[in-house]
Amino acid sequence: MYLYDHYDQAMVDARVAEFRDQTRRRIEGTLSEEKFRPLRLQNGLYLQLHAYMLRVAVPYGTLSGAQMKMLGDIADKYDRGYGHFTTRQNIQYNWIKLEDTPDILADLASVEMHAIQTSGNCIRNISADQYAGATADELIDPRPYAELLRQWSSFHPEFLALPRKFKICVIASDTDRAAMRLHDIGIQIVKNEAGEIGAAFYVGGGMGRTPFIAPLVKAFVPLDELITYSEACLRVYNRYGRRDNKYKARIKILVHELGVDEYRRQVEEEFAHLQTLAIEPPLAELERIKTFFADPAYEAGLSDDLDLSNPAFAAWVKNNTAAHKTPGYAIVNISLKPVKTLADGSKQAGIPGDATGEQIRVMADLAKTYSFDELRVTHTQNIVLPHVRKADLFTVWEKLVAAELAEANLDKITDIIACPGLDYCTLANARSIPVAQKIAERMADKAEEIGELKLKISGCINACGHHHAGHIGILGVDRKGLENYQLLLGGCEGADTSLGKIVGPGFDEDGIVGAVEKATQVYLANKEGEERFLDTYRRIGMNPFKEAIYG
Amino acid sequence: MKIITGNDLKSGAVTWWNGAAWSLHVNDAVDMGDEAAAVIAAEEAARRVNGAYVIEAEQTADGIRPAHIKERIRALGPTVRLDLSLDPTATPDKVL
Numbered sequence: 011m012y013l014y015d016h017y018d019q020a021m022v023d024a025r026v027a028e029f030r031d032q033t034r035r036r037i038e039g040t041l042s043e044e045k046f047r048p049l050r051l052q053n054g055l056y057l058q059l060h061a062y063m064l065r066v067a068v069p070y071g072t073l074s075g076a077q078m079k080m081l082g083d084i085a086d087k088y089d090r091g092y093g094h095f096t097t098r099q100n101i102q103y104n105w106i107k108l109e110d111t112p113d114i115l116a117d118l119a120s121v122e123m124h125a126i127q128t129s130g131n132c133i134r135n136i137s138a139d140q141y142a143g144a145t146a147d148e149l150i151d152p153r154p155y156a157e158l159l160r161q162w163s164s165f166h167p168e169f170l171a172l173p174r175k176f177k178i179c180v181i182a183s184d185t186d187r188a189a190m191r192l193h194d195i196g197i198q199i200v201k202n203e204a205g206e207i208g209a210a211f212y213v214g215g216g217m218g219r220t221p222f223i224a225p226l227v228k229a230f231v232p233l234d235e236l237i238t239y240s241e242a243c244l245r246v247y248n249r250y251g252r253r254d255n256k257y258k259a260r261i262k263i264l265v266h267e268l269g270v271d272e273y274r275r276q277v278e279e280e281f282a283h284l285q286t287l288a289i290e291p292p293l294a295e296l297e298r299i300k301t302f303f304a305d306p307a308y309e310a311g312l313s314d315d316l317d318l319s320n321p322a323f324a325a326w327v328k329n330n331t332a333a334h335k336t337p338g339y340a341i342v343n344i345s346l347k348p349v350k351t352l353a354d355g356s357k358q359a360g361i362p363g364d365a366t367g368e369q370i371r372v373m374a375d376l377a378k379t380y381s382f383d384e385l386r387v388t389h390t391q392n393i394v395l396p397h398v399r400k401a402d403l404f405t406v407w408e409k410l411v412a413a414e415l416a417e418a419n420l421d422k423i424t425d426i427i428a429c430p431g432l433d434y435c436t437l438a439n440a441r442s443i444p445v446a447q448k449i450a451e452r453m454a455d456k457a458e459e460i461g462e463l464k465l466k467i468s469g470c471i472n473a474c475g476h477h478h479a480g481h482i483g484i485l486g487v488d489r490k491g492l493e494n495y496q497l498l499l500g501g502c503e504g505a506d507t508s509l510g511k512i513v514g515p516g517f518d519e520d521g522i523v524g525a526v527e528k529a530t531q532v533y534l535a536n537k538e539g540e541e542r543f544l545d546t547y548r549r550i551g552m553n554p555f556k557e558a559i560y561g
Numbered sequence: 562m563k564i565i566t567g568n569d570l571k572s573g574a575v576t577w578w579n580g581a582a583w584s585l586h587v588n589d590a591v592d593m594g595d596e597a598a599a600v601i602a603a604e605e606a607a608r609r610v611n612g613a614y615v616i617e618a619e620q621t622a623d624g625i626r627p628a629h630i631k632e633r634i635r636a637l638g639p640t641v642r643l644d645l646s647l648d649p650t651a652t653p654d655k656v657l
Contacts, residue, residue: 043605105645434639491628
């Protein structure tokens with residue numbers, strides 16, 4: 011994985027010193043909150059319902075064991091013993107003190123981490139496929155390009171005051187595991203008919219109050235023009251994006267209002283201009299970056315055989331591991347969506363994305379010992395060990411069981427994305443987490459029979475819980491001071507991206523749980539062959555679901 | 562009743578104006594009537610609070626109950642982690 015050079019480290023260290031001084035001045039009173047607020051936000055520090063919240067960047071979701079351990083230590087030293095992994099492949103701490111924040115940032119900097127550009131109207135943390143570099147179904151590892159974009163976008167003076175925040179995603183596989191087309195710019199590394207590697211640019215996607223699937227703006231950009239084309243896309247947006255209305259300020263609105271053809275024309279015009287300025291980094295820099303993402307030293311000739319005589323282990327292998335590009339290795343998914351069975355037989359679901367400091371350190375140790383010291387954070391709020399020998403899988407599983415991290419539910423109805431919601435977030439209108447827990451507890455015994463079903467819950471229209479992209483989506487709203495939940499069906503974030511549609515009138519907290527259960531019953535009664543919930547919905551349409559839920 | 566709430570500048574903790582100082586406990590809050598603006602201005606200037614504002618609440622047999630669910634969650638803690646609440650009697654039902 012990428013290691014800082016002295017420029018990277020100097021930039022991050024300088025920012026820590028700068029923020030330490032700004033914090034001192036705020037506490038002493040020479041900086042007003044009005045002046046300090048944008049400064050703390052530029053360092054990922056929000057003021058939320060209960061305390062300050064610090065959002066730490068995890069570039070393209072990739073972490074070393076030492077970095078992960080530091081995240082666990084911060085949870086224990088500065089927070090209340092836990093952290094929350096987010097749908098942006100980051101981590102947030104909910105109980106941070108302003109006076110501690112410079113020390114936290116210094117601790118992060120000591121392991122080449124920071125919280126820069128995790129807030130504000132700038133280019134945010136670059137996201138990527140969590141299986142990058144490990145999966146057999148990708149063209150090449152997309153992370154060197156994500157890293158190049160990270161370097162280009164960090165402190166880019168022209169793009170620190172965009173009309174609104176800006177999110178970029180990079181993948182290199184037709185199997186989209188990163189919701190690529192729901193980003194402001196989605197980049198897919200592709201091969202053209204001549205066999206050359208380049209980038210397809212999808213621009214103007216996003217969720218929030220006005221969801222759009224990003225249209226294809228350019229099918230092939232040579233890799234030695236990647237940054238120049240990205241800059242052209244941003245420049246057109248920066249020039250014409252709406253600054254008069256924050257609800258219409260995202261690039262998706264500009265692309266929609268201009269029309270993709272006109273937006274493309276303007277980008278091409280800007281691109282031609284930028285090509286004359288020779289802003290593209292030298293290919294030598296890309297080659298330097300690529301060396302950090304070389305394959306680890308896999309052992310050759312390993313067996314793919316596994317002893318699956320332990321049923322719980324077999325279930326975990328089936329649901330939570332994925333094929334690795336190297337024989338004898340597997341990709342391990344660690345679910346952060348536990349559902350315990352209590353002594354009386356009842357279920358108790360955990361908080362999606364939360365992990366204790368100790369659990370975070372367990373995952374760090376597992377990465378160090380069994381996964382070439384590497385982890386990934388997924389946008390589905392889980393953790394990946396990307397390179398585990400199959401011969402080590404049982405041992406890894408046993409250690410995960412001991413840490414209560416071995417829930418075998420990846421992509422099942424209990425593997426729910428949920429934003430922090432009204433329990434933590436000042437923007438939220440309704441709670442998300444208790445709804446996720448109730449659904450998980452109600453549906454746990456049916457999860458295996460139902461199979462793949464991606465359920466996503468947002469506590470407000472900003473859609474941090476990706477409800478538009480859920481096979482089943484839930485949106486919490488405020489109805490005359492009471493929490494109310496709208497049900498959506500048919501969303502998808504994958505290669506066949508689609509946006510969910512609202513089924514009908516909303517429900518209270520218990521009502522939405524019942525509505526979800528009815529939707530799964532309609533699916534099970536109508537599924538044909540190996541159809542997933544989404545396939546059945548697409549075949550039979552909304553009406554059977556609506557009739558069952560409201561009939 | 563109208564009570565004042567905000568966040569402690571240094572710690573970020575939710576605080577309530579008790580008539581003389583800031584308390585971590587909503588039950589210490591006092592009815593400010595129309596006097597809130599002056600207190601907020603003075604306390605923010607003194608950097609003892611951040612983002613203070615007035616909310617509606619009612620005095621009940623169980624204590625002071627903010628009118629809006631968001632403020633009740635601020636007062637008692639996340640409904641999903643009431644083990645972190647300052648009120649040992651807090652339950653989800655009490656918050657809701």
